[in-house]
Amino acid sequence: MTIHNLGDENSILNQFISEIRDSQIQKDSMRFRRNIERIGEVLGYEFSKALLYNSKNVETPLGVKSMDLIQDQVVICSILRAGLPLHQGLLNYFDTAENGFISAFRKHEGDEDDFEVIVNYFAAPSLEGKVLVLTDPMLATGRTLENVLEGLKKHGTPKQIHIVSVIGSQQGIEFVESVFPAQTHLWIAAIDPELNARGYILPGIGDAGDLAYGQK
Ligand code: URA
Secondary structure (H helix, E strand, O other), rough: OOEEEEEHHHOOHHHHHHHHHHOHHHHHHHHHHHHHHHHHHHHHHHHHOOOOEEEEEEOOOOEEEEEEEEOEEEEEEEEEEOOHHHHHHHHHHHHOOOEEEEEEEEEEEEOOOOOEEEEEEEEEEOOOOOEEEEEEEOOOOOOHHHHHHHHHHHOOOOOOOEEEEEEHHHHHHHHHHHHOOOOOOOEEEEEEEEOOOOOEEOOOOOOOOHHHOOOE
């Protein structure tokens, strides 16, 4: 897997990451969603550099200019519900992309820290020969992505897989690397060192779904 850790670069992306981490700024859920969306836009722009382009003559009112237009068919698949603002950020740029949605949740037995990932809803178009963009804002253990990849197999074989994530744990990224095809790309805005016993990223941001849409 090729890991593109964009938070390592000097850019405005770190401003957005800092705001989503800040527990005071997090209180404004509209700002939180918009910041995740803005991160999706930045990561989408970076990932666009890995796509295939075709030259096409474009007529302006005053002449003709050869321009490179995206040739790949992009399918953005997101995990409900925390993936929605990230999905929107990507869709703002890839406005002709197809869309897929997957519902996945962690099922804890009582107070136990360990959990099972339950995937119970898949709505995705054919992925055959297309570029699959899989969003997961918080790449914590990587087990959700593993389950989602398994479930998407019946939708065909994509030509490329790009995972777009906001924050990942070192451990989760290593796990994803072990279960995804070697040609997969990961576009991520920050990598944190640890997970807590309940599988939350430390220092992370807390629960991304709750921050965006309120507590369950
Ligand atoms: N999901 C979240 O929302 N936050 C984490 O830290 C891990 C998973």
